[in-house]
Amino acid sequence: MRMKHKKMTGALLAAIMAASLLAGCSSNGTNHNNSGAEPGAAASPSATAGEKNEAPVEITWGIHFQAAGVVENSEVQKWLEQKFNVKIKPVKVTDASIASGEVPDIFMLGDPANVSAYQNQGVLSSIDPSMLKEKMPEYYADIEKNSKLFQTVTFNNELWAIPMFIDEKKPYDLGMLWRKDWLTNVGIAKTPESLEEFEQAVYAFAEKDPDQNGQKDTYGLTGTATSTWSSGFYSVFGAFGVEPTMWHERGGEIVNGSVLPETKEALAKLRQWYADGVIDPEFITDTQDSYRKKLYNGRIGVIEEQIAKAALPESATITEMKSLNPEAELAFAKNPVGPGGSGSWNWGVKSNFVVFGSKVADQPEKLEKLFEILRAQSSDEETINMTSLGVKGTHWDFAESGAASGATKFLAGFEKQEQRDQQGIRLFSLGNITMQAYREKYSNPALHEAIQTYSDSPSWTDALLFSALPSDGKYKADLTSLMQKYFAQIISGEIPLEDFDKFVTEWKARGGDELTKEANEMYQAQFKN
Numbered sequence: 001m002r003m004k005h006k007k008m009t010g011a012l013l014a015a016i017m018a019a020s021l022l023a024g025c026s027s028n029g030t031n032h033n034n035s036g037a038e039p040g041a042a043a044s045p046s047a048t049a050g051e052k053n054e055a056p057v058e059i060t061w062g063i064h065f066q067a068a069g070v071v072e073n074s075e076v077q078k079w080l081e082q083k084f085n086v087k088i089k090p091v092k093v094t095d096a097s098i099a100s101g102e103v104p105d106i107f108m109l110g111d112p113a114n115v116s117a118y119q120n121q122g123v124l125s126s127i128d129p130s131m132l133k134e135k136m137p138e139y140y141a142d143i144e145k146n147s148k149l150f151q152t153v154t155f156n157n158e159l160w161a162i163p164m165f166i167d168e169k170k171p172y173d174l175g176m177l178w179r180k181d182w183l184t185n186v187g188i189a190k191t192p193e194s195l196e197e198f199e200q201a202v203y204a205f206a207e208k209d210p211d212q213n214g215q216k217d218t219y220g221l222t223g224t225a226t227s228t229w230s231s232g233f234y235s236v237f238g239a240f241g242v243e244p245t246m247w248h249e250r251g252g253e254i255v256n257g258s259v260l261p262e263t264k265e266a267l268a269k270l271r272q273w274y275a276d277g278v279i280d281p282e283f284i285t286d287t288q289d290s291y292r293k294k295l296y297n298g299r300i301g302v303i304e305e306q307i308a309k310a311a312l313p314e315s316a317t318i319t320e321m322k323s324l325n326p327e328a329e330l331a332f333a334k335n336p337v338g339p340g341g342s343g344s345w346n347w348g349v350k351s352n353f354v355v356f357g358s359k360v361a362d363q364p365e366k367l368e369k370l371f372e373i374l375r376a377q378s379s380d381e382e383t384i385n386m387t388s389l390g391v392k393g394t395h396w397d398f399a400e401s402g403a404a405s406g407a408t409k410f411l412a413g414f415e416k417q418e419q420r421d422q423q424g425i426r427l428f429s430l431g432n433i434t435m436q437a438y439r440e441k442y443s444n445p446a447l448h449e450a451i452q453t454y455s456d457s458p459s460w461t462d463a464l465l466f467s468a469l470p471s472d473g474k475y476k477a478d479l480t481s482l483m484q485k486y487f488a489q490i491i492s493g494e495i496p497l498e499d500f501d502k503f504v505t506e507w508k509a510r511g512g513d514e515l516t517k518e519a520n521e522m523y524q525a526q527f528k529n
């Protein structure tokens with residue numbers, strides 16, 4: 001692994017060096033030859049030609065973690081380099097790259113636990129909150145309204161990340177996306193609302209030939225049993241009022257959703273479904289990407305999907321289905337209501353986190369530049385649009401023709417994420433660092449209405465907003481995989497349902513009790529109102 005990684009790094013480095021050599025030819029920052037007569041310079045958005053010609057600040061930038069790979073010298077990268085007089089080296093951040101000492105100056109992490117783990121490894125710079133306030137006043141005013149997010153990434157009384165936030169309009173909340181035509185084919189007229197109706201529908205999908213090809217080749221649903229953070233089947237657990245790994249508040253006490261009696265009830269249900277052939281056996285290895293594909297391919301009849309991806313005719317999953325399987329009809333619906341209410345995995349106001357590499361602390365000029373770019377990514381419409389949407393009229397436009405606000409759409413040739421990544425769109429975007437006013441301007445009223453209709457928020461989220469506990473680094477990953485192993489075996493019938501009690505005992509002994517104690521202490525100190 002390490003060998004391979006080193007090799008790849010070598011190739012990458014060579015590519016980057018070649019690229020920067022090329023870039024050097026037309027850079028206005030090289031010391032010699034700065035007569036200012038380069039033909040390319042005319043396109044510069046804000047070339048500081050008249051001022052003292054400073055060398056560009058070099059920034060190693062960890063690209064968006066969902067992007068598959070680095071694209072060198074993309075259009076967006078060149079735009080940022082010109083606008084901010086920087087030289088960017090885009091890199092893909094992985095645990096392995098960090099462990100080998102390649103720490104970018106700026107990158108994004110998804111979870112306070114990741115921030116905590118990297119802080120423990122000493123690879124991050126702490127952030128002075130007063131500097132954040134001074135350098136990004138517009139954003140600070142917004143994030144202050146969700147100030148508890150600061151506590152989720154404050155360790156040893158220091159702030160280690162800039163939290164981003166989801167506002168009350170929550171496009172990422174999950175609902176159910178059904179094969180409407182399959183429901184019709186099996187004689188179900190109403191999109192399921194209760195857990196009983198949900199159950200009837202998924203059984204019919206497995207047993208009543210919903211695709212009418214005369215073969216038993218479909219399942220009701222699949223799961224994501226080994227996702228990085230929990231157990232999958234979020235809406236089913238949610239119908240019992242729990243979410244595995246999440247901290248829940250019950251009568252002033254903080255308890256963990258992996259080990260509650262209702263969790264066992266949900267497992268009993270899932271186990272029955274599996275035994276009856278309703279759950280796809282691949283639920284252990286399936287991911288959100290793969291279950292979407294299974295929906296497209298007519299192997300399963302319902303998935304959990306984000307409201308923004310499925311509630312509107314132009315939503316991504318709907319248009320993808322239309323292009324792959326034009327005959328299929330889809331219907332979006334709320335999570336099923338069971339004995340514990342309804343709900344799903346919900347991230348609350350928590351979004352991702354921006355972090356600085358440890359070396360930035362000793363480079364005030366670089367820190368200054370990073371804040372300048374961050375401020376623009378938060379409050380400068382031109383910069384936000386360039387990094388997240390690309391060029392208006394080329395890559396994107398407003399959905400309504402001639403509109404100057406509201407929903408946006410990507411134009412032909414850039415509808416797919418892979419196509420946009422090639423232009424650098426998203427690679428340097430930080431997403432939810434944009435200030436509230438920008439979000440308002442670009443919000444889609446139809447989507448907002450859909451969120452009101454389908455979201456269970458604010459039913460529950462993590463009672464500690466996914467804060468990292470002091471001993472998370474020691475226990476959390478182990479306890480999550482312990483849970484996943486037991487739950488997969490219980491659902492698939494490899495071990496009896498009663499082994500859930502064995503799991504609870506083991507979970508407590510292997511650090512769960514200690515984490516529960518810390519969770520309660522943190523709740524009392526920081527989250528209880």
Ligand SMILES: [Ca+2]
Nearest residue numbers: 209213215217
């Ligand atoms: Ca069939």
